[in-house]
Every structure is written in C-alpha cells, then in structure tokens.
Amino acid sequence: MVVATLIAPLQIWVRGQRWWYLFPPGSNPPPLTPAMMIGYMANNVLPLRAGEVVRIYVVARRWSAAGLVRARRMMSLAANTRNQYVAESSPSEKSFA
Helix, strand or coil, rough: HHHHHHHHHHHHHHHHHHHHHCCCCCCCCCCCCHHHHHHHHHHCCCCCHHHHHHHHHHHHHCCCCHHHHHHHHHHHHHHHHHHHHHHHCCCEEEEEE
C-alpha cells in the first residue's frame, strides 16, 4: 500500500505526458497533468466515472482541445467494447461433471 501511494503521483504525471503525443506536431500544449488529477478526483466523488466528462470539460475550457480528448475517449471506448466482445465470445471453461 505504501509503494502504491508513493508511485501514484508519478503515474498521474506519466499519463499527463502521454497526452502530449496526441497533439499535432509543432503545437506546444500546456501540461495536462492538472486536468488528469481533476478528473481522478471527480471519479472519486461522482458516480459512473463522471470524472471523464469533467476532464473533457476542464481541458476544453482551459486549452480548447475538446475534440482531441473526445477522440481519445472514443478510441478507449472502442477498444473496451472489442475486448468485452472477445471475452464473451471465447469458449468458457465450464465443468461438465
């Protein structure tokens, strides 16, 4: 538990840095780590992962990058849907005893 607590800020910073790769070359986006932290905080107090919507709002309001954030979330949704389909369509290991 102590190790996870110590690594958590580094993990949030790395995820914020990962967003830089989604911006077009030559653009100079500001640090996105604060938006990541605000989204995580909102996920802790709001139901249904509403922090994702809060993160989009914060980024759009501060940095006019709402389309980029929406595209990233749609890619995640598509990947999760595909993974769920693969998991449900694979043969299950039921016991016939």
